[in-house]
Amino acid sequence: MSEKPQLIVHGGAGDIPDSLLDPFRAGCRRAVEEGYRILDSGGSAEDAVEAAIRVMEDDEAFDAGKGSHLNQDGFVSMDAGFMEGAHLNVGAVAGLRDIANPILVARRIMESEHTFLIGEGAARFAEAHGIARCNPEDLIVPREREIWQARRQTLRLATPYGDTVGAIARDVRGHLAAGVSTGGRQFAVPGRVGDVPCVGSGFYADDAVGAAVSTGEGEHIVRIVMAKRAVDHLAAGMHPQQAAEEVIAYLAQRVGGRAGIIVMDRLGRMGCAYNTLRMGRAWWEEGRIEVRVNRED
Numbered sequence: 132m133s134e135k136p137q138l139i140v141h142g143g144a145g146d147i148p149d150s151l152l153d154p155f156r157a158g159c160r161r162a163v164e165e166g167y168r169i170l171d172s173g174g175s176a177e178d179a180v181e182a183a184i185r186v187m188e189d190d191e192a193f194d195a196g197k198g199s200h201l202n203q204d205g206f207v208s209m210d211a212g213f214m215e216g217a218h219l220n221v222g223a224v225a226g227l228r229d230i231a232n233p234i235l236v237a238r239r240i241m242e243s244e245h246t247f248l249i250g251e252g253a254a255r256f257a258e259a260h261g262i263a264r265c266n267p268e269d270l271i272v273p274r275e276r277e278i279w280q281a282r283r284q285t286l287r288l289a290t291p292y293g294d295t296v297g298a299i300a301r302d303v304r305g306h307l308a309a310g311v312s313t314g315g316r317q318f319a320v321p322g323r324v325g326d327v328p329c330v331g332s333g334f335y336a337d338d339a340v341g342a343a344v345s346t347g348e349g350e351h352i353v354r355i356v357m358a359k360r361a362v363d364h365l366a367a368g369m370h371p372q373q374a375a376e377e378v379i380a381y382l383a384q385r386v387g388g389r390a391g392i393i394v395m396d397r398l399g400r401m402g403c404a405y406n407t408l409r410m411g412r413a414w415w416e417e418g419r420i421e422v423r424v425n426r427e428d
């Protein structure tokens with residue numbers, strides 16, 4: 132049976148500065164182009180999610196891979212998650228410092244007997260699976276170094292903008308996959324991990340129901356297990372847009388959180404909601420790519 136493939140990506144929710152609007156739009160568009168090309172030629176949802184996220188990890192505009200935020204020690208510390216909806220396999224990784232594409236590691240973990248690896252052990256697992264380490268300095272861009280220098284004066288966890296990246300794909304077999312990758316929050320305490328590698332909070336996918344991927348303040352997102360909550364709403368019959376809006380409203384009302392979410396149901400219908408200033412997102416619709424960053428776009 133051949134289904135209509137579908138793809139939605141996000142480049143993060145937060146106070147995205149004007150200077151990054153065009154790079155966000157261009158990066159989200161390229162991610163959909165790459166991912167959709169794979170789906171259109173019959174490729175798997177996993178391959179499409181991986182390709183879309185790699186584009187954004189390699190793009191230094193986003194807080195994932197190169198361009199990740201720096202923690203208080205002045206290093207990147209990256210997390211990623213991957214889930215496929217046929218067998219509910221999950222791969223998660225946290226605290227990577229020297230791997231350019233954490234989404235590759237999350238996928239390899241998902242395809243192994245493990246579900247969640249951290250730090251040096253995760254990096255060794257990656258190497259053993261053919262994923263090269265890089266120089267940690269290669270992932271640091273001047274913009275983040277400058278922000279880090281300024282933040283050293285205040286020693287606070289700051290959220291000027293969040294630009295974790297994520298993707299949900301549905302392939303021609305009607306199979307779903309979801310992935311997410313982040314450099315976390317600016318000037319985070321070393322060892323800090325947010326929602327991104329936490330299955331159910333940062334990401335979830337179930338072919339029988341749908342999938343969701345979160346972005347925003349991880350400390351709040353995990354408290355309402357946001358992605359799974361959205362998927363549960365789909366199971367109860369909500370449209371993805373309604374499910375997205377409900378979880379963001381609940382997050383704000385119940386724990387005072389600021390975040391965004393993308394949602395897709397098993398039929399490929401999509402939704403997106405956020406209560407931050409902006410959220411970068413793009414998707415395939417009627418033969419073309421739609422890209423948004425502002426509410427009024």
Ligand code: ASP
Nearest residue numbers: 293295315325346347349
């Ligand atoms: N959710 C990510 C985290 O808390 C950050 C973000 O999406 O901006 O690590």
